[in-house]
Amino acid sequence: MTDRDLILLLQSLNPSRIAVLGDFMVDRYVWGDAKRVSPEAPVPVVHAQREDHRLGGAGNVVANICELGATAFCLGVVGDDEAGREMLDGLQALGADSAGMVVDKARPTIQKIRIMARNQQMLRVDRETPDAISDAVAQELIQQLKESEWQTLVLSDYGKGSLPEPVLREALAEANRRGVPALVDPKHRDFARYRGATLITPNRAEAEAACGESLGDMQELSARGEALRSHAGVEALLITLGDQGMYLLEDGQPGLHLATAARQVYDVTGAGDTVIAMLAVALAGGADLPESVRLSNVAAGLAVAKVGTTAVGRNELEHHLRAESSENKIITVDDEVGLQTALASLRREGRPVIFTNGCFDILHAGHVRYLRAARSLGDAMIVGLNDDDSVRRLKGAERPINQELDRAEVLAGLECVDLVVLFSEDTPENLIRKISPDVLVKGADYKDKGVVGAEFVHAQGGEVRLIDLVPGRSTSAIVERIREQ
16 A cells, blocks of 8 residues: 555544553653762662653553544543542543543552653653452443443553453453454463454564564564464454564465564654554554554554654644655645644654755756755755746746756655745745744855845754755756757
8 A cells, every 4th residue: 555545544534432441551751861870879860850641551542542533432440549640630631531440449550650861761660569450340341341332442451450361351252242343452471361352463572472482584473473363363463573564464364564664763662552553543443454554554653753652643644644655745835734734743753853945946966965964964854945936036937947846746755855845935934934943954155145044043043054065066057058968
C-alpha cells in the first residue's frame, strides 16, 4: 500500500468504541541534568528541574485510542490514593469512559517513576503490588465488560495482576460470543493463556522467551513464530522487531514483514501501546488485519521518535503520511489549516525548524548542496517557493522555465525537504512570520543585501545563517548556456 492508500484508509475508518482491560499505571518523570558524580557512591547526581506524570500501561493504550479518534471504555483497578485520582482525572480529560474502573482500597495504584537527564533514563523506581486482583474485583470487571457496548477488546497485560487467568478466559469468551476482535499485548511466557484471541503482539524478546530459543533470521522467525501461534491457539501473531520492523503471522497466510517506519529512535517506551491501539482502532473501524498492521507500523515509528510515554494522534499520523509522499509535502501559504497542522506536528516532535526560500527554477547541484547544508542546521526543513507570477515579477517575463507545481514536486522529492510552501508575494516576510522558524537560512550573497525576515526571527529568539553558494552553479547560467548552444 502507498502512503496515499494509507491516508484514505485512515480517513475511511468508522467511529468505534473499544474496551481496554488490563494494568493501568501512572508514569512519573523527573527531568533534570546530571553534571557530577555523587561523593557517596559512584552514581550520577541528577539536579531535578521539573516533574510530570502521564498515563502508563493500559492508560497509555487508552490515550492512543482517544488520540486516534475512537472511544475507549476503561476496565482496570486503581488504589484509593493520589495516583489513582490522577489516573481517573487523566482518563476523564481524554474523554474516555472510566465507568469500568474499580477503586480497590487494599491495593495501591501502580506507579513507574523515571529519573531523566538530558532525555536519557538514569533510573526507574516501581511502586506496585503485583499480586492477582481479588475474586470480587475480578468479578466486577467481568460484569462491567459483559454489560457494556464495544466493538473490539484490548487486553493490556503488564503482568501486574489485573489479568489473572479467570479474567482472561471470561473476557476472551465474551469477545468470541460477540464475534469481535480481541487483541492482547502479552507479558507471560505461556501464550496459551491467551487462547481464543484474534491477535497477540509480543516483541522479539517476549516471543523468544515464549519459544525458549532465539528467533534468528526471518526464515527462522517465520517457522518458529508459526509454531508459537499454533501452540497459543490464536488467529494471528504480530512480532515487533525494533529497528527491523514487524512480522505478521496469520493462520493460513504467508508471513508479512514490514520494515521499520521510524526515522530516528529516541525512546521505545510505550511503543507497544501505540501498536495495539492503532490495530484496535483500525480493525474496529473496518480495516482488515494487514491494512491495520501497516497503519500500526507507521504509528509506532512516530511513537519511538518521542521521549517518554506519549500518544500518537490521528492528525499527526495523517500529516506524517502526507509528508512521506512527495505530492503531499506541498501546500500553499493560503492553506492555513494545512500549514498550522504541519507546524504543530513538527513542533510536537521537538524538531528545530529551518526555513529558506527561493525560485528553484531549474534545480541543479548548487541548489541541492545548499539545501542539504541548510537542513544540517536543524531537523525539519521548510522551503518557501515563489509561485509563477512572483517569479515573473522577480526574474522577467521569460521565467520560470518550469511551472510552480513541477518545481514544488522536484523539491518535495528531496529527502532533506520536509515541506514546500508556495507563496505569491515578492518576499517571504509574511510566510516567515506565520512559520516563526528556529533558523532562517539564505545564501551568502545576501550578506550585504539584508535578509528578509531576519529582524523578526531574531526577535523570536531564532538565528539567521548564511551559506556559501557553489561557484558557477545558477539557473540563469544554465539558461544562458542553452541559448548559446
